[in-house]
Amino acid sequence: MANAFFDEQRDQSLVKAAIVSKYFDAWSRVMIANANRLPISRLAYIDLFAGPGRYKDGSKSTPLMVLERAIAEPELASRLVAMFNDADPENVASLAESLQKIDGIDKLRVAPKVLCTEVGIDATTMFQNTQGCPTFSFIDPFGYKGLSRGIIQSVIREWGCDCVFFFNYSRINAGINNDSVRHHMDALFGRERIARMRAHLQNANPVEREAFILEELAQALQEMGATYMLPFRFRRPDGSRTSHALVFVTKHPLGYSIMKGIMAGESSTEDQGVPSFEYSPADARCPLLFSLNRPLDTLSGSLMDKFAGRTLSMKAIFDAHNVGTPFIERNYKQVLNQLESEGKIVANPPADRRPSRNGERTFADKTLATFPQKAG
Structure with missing residues (x-):
């Protein structure tokens, strides 16, 4: 099955790609600025569910945007180690072809690596080539399979290692009480935590459920050393509820501040100049719903x-x-x-x-x- 990233409504997909690529740009600049002091000889970018490389309309996806940024900056091109993975062989073939067509791809000192692997609960072996260097990772699975605390902990393990992951709220919300996917929920929240969550959520309304689930996720990540977490919500087409979120995880306040500015800029509404940190296709149709909370x-x-x-x-x-x-x-x-x-x-x-x-x-x-x- 092709990655859902490429099947979603186009403007939502572009917002996701913009957030990830803009942060990679800012993150890489900070890392390069610190290169002589630390020193930093390599920077890594990992995309565990990379997809075919382009959207269905032919526009560029995140892997292409990231590599074009690296090619345009010689200091980054000399340091970047990029790894792209997808479990779908057709996606992998399409992505590899798209990467080879990028103008100036030969300017990268290390050729990007493209893998065709099913991401499991323990994916640490996939990160061997990036150990010991600052790494920015993007984890965009279809649903909840392949997303776990162990993977997130692996990709933020060291200094300069930040992560953005796709949190399919709709499917995870439905899966919390579904015994057939219990092992996926255990992997994401932890067995004891998810048991407490099931009991708490029995009588919760939709708004309470969303706030509670995201708070539990934040606490689970903090227990692994992820000091800062920022969610960016995507609403359903009618604007009624959250369908999914992009979640940013970092251990450094500078990374938090940078991503907060990026997500603020991609928000579809503001109230008194305060960004919503969400994208809703319905916002343009409902202008009177905003500027009410002051x-x-x-x-x-x-x-x-x-x-x-x-x-x-x-x-x-x-x-x-x-x-x-x-x-x-x-x-x-x-x-x-x-x-x-x-x-x-x-x-x-x-x-x-x-x-x-x-x-x-x-x-x-x-x-x-x-x-x-x-x-x-």
């Missing part, structure tokens, strides 16, 4: 509470608060400016000594904010 009001109150009696820079506030929230850097700057204008905080330098941009006062990373003590 999330910046929530952010204002949270900052006043968390940092009461303290003086911190904007950058320190952002770093200490943003993880696990939908807020991005510009949201913090907007709220801090608003709090200052309302007299609720004191900024140094004050607004009249800070430059303006597009008619608004800036709030630079080093600008200090002093929060009052809590009343009472």
Whole structure:
């Protein structure tokens, strides 16, 4: 069966490819910038369910986008070790042909490796050629087969190793109570955790189920050393429920910050400038559903509470608060400016000594904010 990545609605597939390729671009730049200090002689990209190389309409998929980025950057071309895998022989043949047709493919010092292997619960042997070097991995299985904690742990094992995986929420949600796929659920969540989840979910409504399942996934990943996790949801065509998600996993706050910016940019809606971190085909048809929650009001109150009696820079506030929230850097700057204008905080330098941009006062990373003590 061909990878579902290539059978989905085209715009959703392109959003997935954009998120992965943009992060690879940013990640590789960070790794190369650190190459002389560490040093780093190799960088690896692994795609365990790579597909045929192109979408059905002929547009480029992630493997081609990643390699074209590497070819365009000589320092990356000299370091990249790329490995692509798919269990479907037709996909593998098509992918190999597509890779050979890329202009400048011979500029890569190491030719990309294409494998035809069924990914099992323990796929660590597939990563032998990338051991000891920073690795970015993309795991995009059909459903839940081939996705396990062991695989994710293998691909984030060392410094500079980040991962994006496809989480088919619809199928996993249905599989949690399906005894015929119990071993797949055990592999993903752990036997004890999935048993607790089954009991908890018996009376949960759809919204509660989604939040609970993603939270349990986050906790399972943290137990393996994955400090930071970011999900990007994809809604069903009618916008009603989440169908699947892309989940990013990293151990470094810089990787989290970079991916948060990328996912924010790919979000299909914003509320008061706060990105939704989801893509919904129905958003354009339902404009009145948004800007109702006023999330910046929530952010204002949270900052006043968390940092009461303290003086911190904007950058320190952002770093200490943003993880696990939908807020991005510009949201913090907007709220801090608003709090200052309302007299609720004191900024140094004050607004009249800070430059303006597009008619608004800036709030630079080093600008200090002093929060009052809590009343009472």
